[in-house]
Amino acid sequence: MQLKQTKFSKNLILDLMRISKLPVARALAALCFVIVLGMIFNADGAFFKWDTHRDMLRHISVFGILACGMTLVIITAGIDLSVGSILGLTAVLFSLFTIHLGWPPFFAVLICLAAGLSCGFTSGFVIDRFKVQPFIATLAMMVFARGIAKWVSGGQKISTAVLQTDGTYQYVEAPPVFNLINSKIFHENIAVVTLIFLGSILICWLVLSKLRWGRHIYAVGGNEEASRLSGIPVTATKLLVYGASGFFCAVAGICQAAQELQGDPEAGMTYELTAIAIVVIGGTNLLGGTGGIGLTFIGAMTIGYLEKILSINAVGEASRLMLTGVIIVGAVMFQKYRK
Amino acid sequence: MHSNTHHTERAHPEKPLLQMKNIHKSFSGVKVLDGVCFDLKKGEIHVLAGENGAGKTTLVKILSGAHTDHSGDVYLDGALVRFVSPSHAAKYGISAIYQERSLVNSMSVRDNIFLGKEKTDLLGRMNFKQENDLARHVLQQLGLDIDISRPLSSYPLSVKQMIEIAKALVNESKIIIMDEPTSALNTMETSHLFEIINELKKNGHGIVFISHRLEEIYNIADRITVLRDGKYIGTSVPDRLSSKNLVKWMVGRELKEQFPSRTPFSKKKSSVILSVRDLSLNNKSISFDLYSGEILGIAGLQGSGKSLILHSLFGTFGKPDLGHMSLDHREHMVKSPAKSIQNGIALLTNDRKNNGLVFDMSVKENITLASLSKFLKWGWIQKKKEDFVVSRMFESFHIKAKSMEQTVSTLSGGNQQKVLLAKWLMTNPKVLFLDEPTIGIDVAAKHEIYKLMNQWRDQGLGQILITSELPELLALSDRILVLHRGRLSALYEQHEATQEKILRSAMGQCN
Numbered sequence: 001m002q003l004k005q006t007k008f009s010k011n012l013i014l015d016l017m018r019i020s021k022l023p024v025a026r027a028l029a030a031l032c033f034v035i036v037l038g039m040i041f042n043a044d045g046a047f048f049k050w051d052t053h054r055d056m057l058r059h060i061s062v063f064g065i066l067a068c069g070m071t072l073v074i075i076t077a078g079i080d081l082s083v084g085s086i087l088g089l090t091a092v093l094f095s096l097f098t099i100h101l102g103w104p105p106f107f108a109v110l111i112c113l114a115a116g117l118s119c120g121f122t123s124g125f126v127i128d129r130f131k132v133q134p135f136i137a138t139l140a141m142m143v144f145a146r147g148i149a150k151w152v153s154g155g156q157k158i159s160t161a162v163l164q165t166d167g168t169y170q171y172v173e174a175p176p177v178f179n180l181i182n183s184k185i186f187h188e189n190i191a192v193v194t195l196i197f198l199g200s201i202l203i204c205w206l207v208l209s210k211l212r213w214g215r216h217i218y219a220v221g222g223n224e225e226a227s228r229l230s231g232i233p234v235t236a237t238k239l240l241v242y243g244a245s246g247f248f249c250a251v252a253g254i255c256q257a258a259q260e261l262q263g264d265p266e267a268g269m270t271y272e273l274t275a276i277a278i279v280v281i282g283g284t285n286l287l288g289g290t291g292g293i294g295l296t297f298i299g300a301m302t303i304g305y306l307e308k309i310l311s312i313n314a315v316g317e318a319s320r321l322m323l324t325g326v327i328i329v330g331a332v333m334f335q336k337y338r339k
Numbered sequence: 340m341h342s343n344t345h346h347t348e349r350a351h352p353e354k355p356l357l358q359m360k361n362i363h364k365s366f367s368g369v370k371v372l373d374g375v376c377f378d379l380k381k382g383e384i385h386v387l388a389g390e391n392g393a394g395k396t397t398l399v400k401i402l403s404g405a406h407t408d409h410s411g412d413v414y415l416d417g418a419l420v421r422f423v424s425p426s427h428a429a430k431y432g433i434s435a436i437y438q439e440r441s442l443v444n445s446m447s448v449r450d451n452i453f454l455g456k457e458k459t460d461l462l463g464r465m466n467f468k469q470e471n472d473l474a475r476h477v478l479q480q481l482g483l484d485i486d487i488s489r490p491l492s493s494y495p496l497s498v499k500q501m502i503e504i505a506k507a508l509v510n511e512s513k514i515i516i517m518d519e520p521t522s523a524l525n526t527m528e529t530s531h532l533f534e535i536i537n538e539l540k541k542n543g544h545g546i547v548f549i550s551h552r553l554e555e556i557y558n559i560a561d562r563i564t565v566l567r568d569g570k571y572i573g574t575s576v577p578d579r580l581s582s583k584n585l586v587k588w589m590v591g592r593e594l595k596e597q598f599p600s601r602t603p604f605s606k607k608k609s610s611v612i613l614s615v616r617d618l619s620l621n622n623k624s625i626s627f628d629l630y631s632g633e634i635l636g637i638a639g640l641q642g643s644g645k646s647l648i649l650h651s652l653f654g655t656f657g658k659p660d661l662g663h664m665s666l667d668h669r670e671h672m673v674k675s676p677a678k679s680i681q682n683g684i685a686l687l688t689n690d691r692k693n694n695g696l697v698f699d700m701s702v703k704e705n706i707t708l709a710s711l712s713k714f715l716k717w718g719w720i721q722k723k724k725e726d727f728v729v730s731r732m733f734e735s736f737h738i739k740a741k742s743m744e745q746t747v748s749t750l751s752g753g754n755q756q757k758v759l760l761a762k763w764l765m766t767n768p769k770v771l772f773l774d775e776p777t778i779g780i781d782v783a784a785k786h787e788i789y790k791l792m793n794q795w796r797d798q799g800l801g802q803i804l805i806t807s808e809l810p811e812l813l814a815l816s817d818r819i820l821v822l823h824r825g826r827l828s829a830l831y832e833q834h835e836a837t838q839e840k841i842l843r844s845a846m847g848q849c850n
Contacts, residue, residue, distance in 0.1 A: 211718050212711055219708060222697035229655065229686065229694055230709035230762070231677035289699035 023283040023291070027298040030281065030331045034305045043312040050189070052308060058184075058191035060304030062087075062259070064297070065252040066275040068200040069120075069245030071296045072207070074279050076221040076238060077288025078127065078134035080245045082141035083252075083275055086119045087268035089149040090253030095158035095263025098175045105177035113250045119145055120246020124239040138242075142272070149265040158263035174261050181258035193255045197300075200248060204293040213240060221288030278303050281331050302331065354417050356381050356545045357402075357514060362411035364397055371397050372409070373569045379514065379545040384536060386548045386560040389589055390781035391751040394569040395549050396437075399516045402547070403435035404428030426455070434507035435516040442499055444492040449474045451491050452505050477505045481535055497528040504535065515539065516547040521555060522779045525640055525807050526842065533559055551781060553582050553597070554810060565589055590783050598814040599786065601793045604633055604833075612801040613770045618651060618662035620644050623825040629770060632799045634792065636816025638809070638841050644825040645805045646689060649772040653686040654679045667769055680709055683769035687759055687776055689805070691752075695759050698748040702740055703729045705747050705758050710765040732761045737787060753784025760791065770801040777811065789815060809838050823847040 019025050038047045046052055066083045073080045090112045097108035119141060126137045161169040184191045208214035216237045219227040228234050257263045282299025284291025306327055310320045357379040364372040372394045379385050387395045400406045402413065404422035413420055415431055422428040425435070442451050452474050458466040474487050483501050491499060500520055507515045517536075521529045536546060536559065550556050556563060557577050565572040565588040572588045580588075586597075613629040625648065629635050639645045651659050654673045664671045671682055679686075688694045696705055706729050707714060714725045726743075733743045736757045740750055747755055756776065763771060773792070777785045792802060792815060806812050812819060819836045821829040821844040829844035 210720065212715055212720060213718070215704065215708075215711060215720065218700060218704075219697050222699045223694070225694040226688075226697055227708070229653075229676050229688060231675075231680040232708070233677065289697065 023295055024298070026334065027281070027283045027295050027302070030334060031298050031302045031305070033331075034302050034309070034327075038305055038309045041309060041313050043314075046312045047309070052312065054184070054190060054194075056304045056308040057194045057197075059307070060300050061191065061193040061197035062252045062255050063271060063274045063278060063303070064197040064300040065200050065248050065255065066271060067278040067296050067300055068197075068204045068293065069241075069248035070272075070275045070279050071204060071282075071284055071291065071293055072217060072241040073134070073245050074221075074276075074284050074286060075208075075217050075288055075291055076241050077224075077286075078221075078238070078241065079138065079276070079286070080120075080123065080242065081135065081138040081272050082119065082123060082145055083245060083249045084268035084271035085142045085145035085149065086116050086246055086249035087253040087256060087271060088265055089119070089145045089152070090116050090250040091257040091260075091267045092149045092153045092158055092263035092265050094254045094257045096152065098177060099158065099160055099172065100162055102175075105175060108177075109254060112254055113247060116246040116248075116250025116253065117243050118246070120243040120249070121239055123246070124242030127242065128235045128238045146265075153263065153265040155265065157265070160261060178258045178261060181255055182261075193259065196251060196255060200251065201293055201297050204296075207244075208293055213237070217241060218289060221290075223289070274303065277328055281328060355379060355414075356383075356416065358412075358414040358417075359398070359402065360412045360414070362398065362401060362409055362413075364394075364401060364406065364409040371569045372401075375411075375566060375569070375571045377564055377571075379547060381513075381545055382540050382543045383561045384540055384546045384548055384559055386550060386556050386563045387566065388550070388556060388563055388585065389566040389572075390783060391753055392568075393566040393589070395566055396518060397569075398566070399435060399518060399547060399549065402428070402514075403433055403516055405435070429510055429512075432511060432513035433516070434510050434512035434514070435518070436500075436503045436507065436520060437518050442491055442502060445490055447488050447490055448478075448485060448494070448502060449487040451502055452477070452487075452509055454506070456510065473509060474505070477508045480508065480538075481505060482531075496523050497525075497531075500524065500528075500532065501535070504539075512544065514545045514547065516549075518549045519551065519779060520548075521550065521552065526809060527640060529555070551779065552808065553585065553782070554808075556585070557582065567591055586782055589781070597782075597786070598811075599790050599793055601796070604630075604796075604817040609633065609799070612667055614665050615652065616663040618648070618659060618664070620647055620651060620825045624661065625822075625825070625827050627820055627827070627830075629801045629803060631769075631801050632796055633817045634796055634802045634804055634815055636804045636806075636812045636819040637822065638812055638819055638845055639822035640845050643822040643845065645822060646774050647825075648822075649686055649774055649803065649805065652679075653684055653772065655686075680766050680768075683767065684772070685709075685763035685766050685768035685770070686772040687763055687774060689775035689778060691755055691759055691778075696747050696755060699746060701744045701746055702733065702738065702750070702758055703743040706732055706743075706761045706765055709762055710767075713765075728765075732765065736761050736791070751781075751784075753780035753787075756780050756784065756788065760788065764795075768800065770803070771795065772803045774805045775807065776804070777806065777808070785811075809841060812841075813838065821845050 042048060066087065070080055070083060093115055094108055094112045097103040097111065098105055123138050123141045126132050127134050160172050160174050162172050164170050181192050208217065216227070216232050219230070219232055220234055220237045224234060253268070256267055260267070278299040279291070279296050280286065280299070281302050282291070282295035282297070284295055306324060310323060315323065355378045359375070359377040362372050362375045363370070375394065375398055377387070377398065387398065389395050397406065401409050404425045404427050407423055413422070420431060422431070443454065446454070449470055453470050458469045458473070460466060471487065478485065478487065481501050481504060483498065485494065485498065491502065504515070520532060524532060536548070540546060548559065560577050562574055562576055563580060563585065564574040565585065567589060609630045609632045611628045612631040615628070616626045617624040618626070637645050637648065650656060652664060652673060654675045657675065659673055664673060666682055666684070673679065692698070697708065703725065707725055711720070714721050729743055738757050738761070739754050747758055750758070760776070776792070777788055796802065804812065804816055813836055817833050819831045819833070819841060820827060821831070821841055823845055824847070828847060829840070831840065
């Protein structure tokens, strides 16, 4: 009896050790740690209100959508630095089409998605065809897309103040599509952008774990040459992930424009870094071949809560940035601590 | 036989250079070494043998300071030592040449030789003259005439191996550990390496040598120590240990013969399944036929273009410049690996780590990697069907893993190789190209792979085999094609082929 007891507890400990080595467990541990921090520094109970959580989700959604595409790219052992710029470009395009040109929203959305997609495809094509390193190719796209955004907008924010022929500005009503995307539904309990973020997560999950493309993405990231020799369409896979990343940038860009009620050509600066941080904090390895979209979701929540806790406690920006840096390193080190 | 026995008896009272006593070591609760003893004398080549996972590499890693959390004692020249790091062990004159090489390809030969032990003055300024002189001296000792200022990447693997040894010599190592140094070398390079090892032995170095190749072990060993499942099995001089007994020590049971028996092949009963005409390789063309139910061996020295032929036919480099190929009496246009797989060609590459397996993926995902289209419905993977088919494959190949969900990086070499074979069998090939199918795997796993190959041969699969182990090539091939510098230099039937004939043809001598 005594013996059985110890054997059982030993197995339990071994099981726990095994589970604790799983990336999901690590990511969840980091998230729990941040939530516990929030419970301690709850800013007079503000942390326990649903509104706080809803706003956190709403705030992180745009970054989360970018991180969805970034996850696919990083699993193929690539990186996409252009996501912030493509977001800026599509935000400008969307505002221009709907506010200034008065296009029907459906059509404007379609063109914006196509623009994002073609930016992504271009990066993918350059990377695959000319064997340019993803870092360099998407760095070039980052600069280039920002350039288009400034050219299209003339360097001005595309807002509801429309320039008239006589040189005066007249404020126009924002198109209803802006309000739709920026609204909260279910009795103001969840933001539409959050739903779009969750939808993006779901699509990526389907692609990664149910469709053949997912298998191809992991295989190419794990061992590109072995994949090619196994008959996997490496070129198509790369075009797919960079294209998907561009597509999600466009989705995020539309959301951003709706939230800000304008298309700012400077929008999305340094967003690529937040998106990468989300993916990495989730536990997806920059070397490729491992990771998953569920991890990215947890990573997004972790970063979201972190920023929320710092802001409800009114921590100044300087300390906030420093603390965020320290905590990101801490979380990633915690995940790496395996061997 | 007598002289050898004498030698060991006379050497006995001598104080051993190295003694390892009662070594224990565990990895996260799993015992990998269980009371292992090992000793080494001056001027001795002591072979450490055993299957994959027997604990050989763990033992030498303890000796070289790479693993430190073991129990048991290590004596060097009779004094108790405990190494805390590889550089600590290096100070005591122990150098290890691991399977994974510790060289930097982009740096020059000289910089590699002195990596981490740069000759500098007190201010940290490099003394290039001293380094150059010493490097030249050591390389001369090794019989290597190369430009030491050129980057290492411009030299073949065999030279890199010598550079590793040069590093050990510069370090004035008394003990040199070599973990499967010959696994990537051909017969000529191996014999050159052995000359050098014998030279080192004469100079009084003690050498620990790990190898999987029986032939090689008997060629070079002064003594053999066998480990199995982390336990010490025994030590013997080669003359007192027959190869049959050695295998028995390693495997724990008797393997009836090294190569399984099979029915002889007759061309008349089968038909040509793959015919290659005027395939151009480096401005030389080659033609040959492969029959169904035949294993066609290809022999040749490094650089003779053996692997190149298989890769050209498979479409690794895209479209070849010239040449016709017909597969099963139909014209086969080489275009890409994907197209070739569709047409029924499979290529097992010789480097499972770099272009064979996807290490982060599970056994299952690796097995279906090249045949995923069979498990698709509207682009969705039918997981149940995949599980069902793979589990049958998993059992028939006797893959030793906890489950088919285990990642392949955690499997032993032999099991990884079986996963690769299973992957290619899943594509239902008409012809199977095998480039070093038994590289770096243990005796028992080799035997299983031989049996599988014979089984497919009986089922009428055409196979082309490349292997740098001549006994394996001779035993398994129905016909042997010998290449010399990309040209066909001889073709032997199995009964007329011998090692000498093949080597002579490989070096370009006509018979």
